[in-house]
Amino acid sequence: MTSYAFTFPGQGSQAVGMGKDLAAAYPEARAVFQEVDEALGQRLSAIMFEGPEDILRLTENAQPALMAVSLAIVRVLEARGLRVSGHAAYVAGHSLGEYSALAAAGAFTIADTARLLKTRGQAMQKAVPVGHGAMAALLGLDLAVASEVADAASQGEVCAVANDNAPGQVVVSGTVAAVERAVELAKAKGAKRALLLPVSAPFHCALMQPAADAMAQALAEIEMRAPLLPLVANVLAAPVSDPAEIRRLLVEQVTGVVRWTESVRWLTGPGGVTNLAELGTGKVLTGLAKRIDPQAIATAVSTPADIDAFVAQLGL
Incomplete structure (x- = not known):
């Protein structure tokens, strides 16, 4: 049915x-x-x-x-x-x-x-003041690896998985520096693409x-x-x-x-x-x-x- x-x-x-x-x-x-x-x-x-x-x-x-x-x-x-x-x-x-x-x-x-x-x-x-937060799409990584990337990138700042949109499409959110680190770490982990998103605030994080x-x-x-x-x-x-x-x-x-x-x-x-x-x-x-x-x-x-x-x- x-x-x-x-x-x-x-x-x-x-x-x-x-x-x-x-x-x-x-x-x-x-x-x-x-x-x-x-x-x-x-x-x-x-x-x-x-x-x-x-x-x-x-x-x-x-x-x-x-x-x-x-x-x-x-x-x-x-x-x-x-x-x-x-x-x-x-x-x-x-x-x-x-x-x-x-x-x-x-x-x-x-x-x-x-x-x-x-x-x-x-x-x-x-x-969050404009310019202090960011989000990035990590494409080609599964959720577990993306979560590890976010944790490693935080370094005392906020960086966390925000959206688990589909297999191989995870978005992370947090402070600008931490999210930029996540982009580089994701590339090193084999992400097909990792890019900052054009958003005005870091949604779905602490x-x-x-x-x-x-x-x-x-x-x-x-x-x-x-x-x-x-x-x-x-x-x-x-x-x-x-x-x-x-x-x-x-x-x-x-x-x-x-x-x-x-x-x-x-x-x-x-x-x-x-x-x-x-x-x-x-x-x-x-x-x-x-x-x-x-x-x-x-x-x-x-x-x-x-x-x-x-x-x-x-x-x-």
């Missing part, structure tokens, strides 16, 4: 023009973008549609923007007959994508999710503790319902449904590892999922899914044409 998980992309998938074709085609999408603009008190949709790119790329804008496109797609699909809890067994999201997943599963309102992600983006940016504290406070003030279907959480790589536990894991996630490889393997293994549908901008998670489990059917639902094809696939 076919079983779906809906997945939601994280930072890095944003691009100028995101959501513009959806807004032109669907009133449901326009309503989501308007709701997010009103919740934030800014014309985020104008930045999404027209740029400039450097303003869209700011963490405090990119995070709610990516959520807005994901939820616009969810609302359009719902208008075509999709029920999130009826057509999927689980939701999962990459880093900020967990918030999109929870909004899609009814745990948060779209307005509250937009405000939470604005706060999260600002707090992550403020946690340097983000001030942002985790800010999110603990922000999440405590927001009403949260139990999601309609379980969330496979980044830091657990296992399903959770209890709101109090999800709240705690969302705080832990700010400094914790995004265990994406394990999450997808759980979904397609114990979770019994055969199809992974990425709802949102781009196709990053779809590409990762095919590397993590070549047997899984991975589909990116990003454009009006994708929506039509997915509706047909679901038989709606």
Whole structure:
């Protein structure tokens, strides 16, 4: 029997023009973008549609923007007959994508999710002065070797695995000097490529503790319902449904590892999922899914044409 998980992309998938074709085609999408603009008190949709790119790329804008496109797609699909809890067994999201997943599963309102992600983006940016932190992709090393590289590179500073994205694609995060050492050590260990990433802060490491504290406070003030279907959480790589536990894991996630490889393997293994549908901008998670489990059917639902094809696939 076919079983779906809906997945939601994280930072890095944003691009100028995101959501513009959806807004032109669907009133449901326009309503989501308007709701997010009103919740934030800014014309985020104008930045999404027209740029400039450097303003869209700011963490405090990119995070709610990516959520807005994901939820616009969810609302359009719902208008075509999709029920999130009826057509999927689980939701999962990459880093900020967990918030999109929870909004899609009814745990948060779209307005509250937009405000939470604005706060999260600002707090992550403020946690470390610009130029003090860095992230690097280590390509071609397995997780165990990448972890050894991060440990060896730290030398009393912070350097840790931040994202286990797919076999042979691990991201490390920490202080600039430590991450630069990790790049050189990774090359010596046989990495195909090791390169610094164009990010504005060192996400998912201990340097983000001030942002985790800010999110603990922000999440405590927001009403949260139990999601309609379980969330496979980044830091657990296992399903959770209890709101109090999800709240705690969302705080832990700010400094914790995004265990994406394990999450997808759980979904397609114990979770019994055969199809992974990425709802949102781009196709990053779809590409990762095919590397993590070549047997899984991975589909990116990003454009009006994708929506039509997915509706047909679901038989709606």
